[in-house]
Amino acid sequence: MKKFKKNILCIGAGYVGGPTMAMIAYKCPQYKVTIVDINPARIDEWNSDNLPIYEPGLDEIVKEARGKNLFFSTDIEKGIIESDIIFVSVNTPTKTFGVGAGMAADLQYWEKTARQILDCAKSSKIIVEKSTLPVKTARAMERILTSKNSKIQFDVLSNPEFLAEGTAVNDLKNPDRVLVGSRLTKSGIKARDELVEIYANWVPRDRIITSDIWSSELSKLVANAFLAQRISSINAISVLCEKTDADITDVAAAVGLDSRIGSKFLNASIGFGGSCFKKDILNLVYICRNYGLYEVADYWESVIRINDYQQKRFVLNMLTTMFNTLAEKKICIFGFAFKADTGDTRESPAIYVAKRLIEEKAELVISDPKALKNAKKDLDGIDENVSYIEDPHKAAKGSHAIAIMTEWNLYRDLDFEKIYKSMIKPAFIFDGRNIVDHKKLYEIGFNVFPTGKPSLTHFK
DSSP states (O other): OOOOOOOEEOOSSSSSHHHHHHHHHOOOOTTEEEEEEEEEHHHHHHHHSOOOSOOTTTHHHHHHHHHHHEEEEEEEEHHHHHHHHEEEEEOOOOOSSSSSTTTTTTHHHHHHHHHHHHHHSSEEEEEEEOOOOTTTTTHHHHHHTTOOSOEEEEEEEEOOOOOOTSSSSHHSSSSOOEEEOOOOSSSHHHHHHHHHHTTTTOOOGGGGEEEEEHHHHHHHHHHHHHHHHHHHHHHHHHHHHHHHTTTTTHHHHHHSSSSTTTTOOOOOOSSSSSSSSHHHHHHHHHHHHHHOHHHHHHHHHHHHHHHHHHHHHHHHHHHHHTTOTTOOEEEEEEEHHHHHOOOOOOTHHHHHHHHHHHHHOOOOEEESSOOOHHHHHTTSOOOEEEOOOOOOOHHHTTOEEEEEEOOOOOGSSOOOOHHHHOOOSOOOESSOOOOHHHHHHHHHHHHHEESOOBBBBOOO
């Protein structure tokens, strides 16, 4: 049996734990990496040819390392006992009950994991926070892990993820930075150096940043808040562009060329989604209010309000444009994932839009290359008049309107002349991502409604 330098365990086999640990195993064959989860079906999928999540390039690195130094299991207790380093990557959703409901992070799964580590551990461990957590969570983790007053040493580190879904594999191969926070004690710095050594197998040292543990925890929330703020800011301006016949793409290009601002996250759209932005900003709002920083909290909460407003006005625009009724009209939704190159639909704007269209008694056809399985779950119980068709050409047949909700590249190059001929006239396209050639579609015969640009219609 091969002797490994260290045994690494990751508790949680989701969007963060799975890809991150697969990359560590792929780049560090000298370490044994085990990923455990309470969901046996998810573990079975990780051990199969059909992984539970879609990320470009993930299949290749998992298949390369799996069975050699990368293993997936449901035996959490054994994993804890045998490990030297434990990454905690469990779900930390927004609370739906009690104090802080709708804003604070729900830490029940995180605390159960901490107590399970305490109950099972028989030797000293380095515990790495990989889940997105409120600042000062490490202190609670330390208090739980030291509650038995045993001789076992636990050093808690913060190592937040900065992955973008759809590019996670490349983000892991070539990260902008890796952040490792620790207590600034002798044992804390020693533990931090051990984690730095793992990443240094492929990440340049100047991209591995170390800090105190509180700065590391807060940095993740703030990074997501800043990114989301940019999206909400450009979306707020997109509304003004539509009223003044300005073009949001031209405005964003001019603004983005300012080196102090930069061009990223300045694409006007239907709004941001995903598991992080909304949850993390609400968490930040909740923390600010707990410290009595109400003006700061209101500022960050406005970022969420603009995002919600962008989704509401998208539906309202569809309703008013299509003669103030959507009842019994067939609407084809192109894309249900919250962004391209992922099957993840968490907080996707398409969920809100679909539900509002269902309320208006529209008939929906949903098309997406990777997210139909999750779309069915999101609309379970209310999808009596919803069908799911992967092929966008077939999905659009007989529809009154197309709503582009996800920026999949395949939607740029569809045979729109064929699609137009198959639709009910007048035919509408509402481009929530500004990814298609609006002038060309207008010339084909569509009535085109972009985001943050003048509409192109055949109405007098």
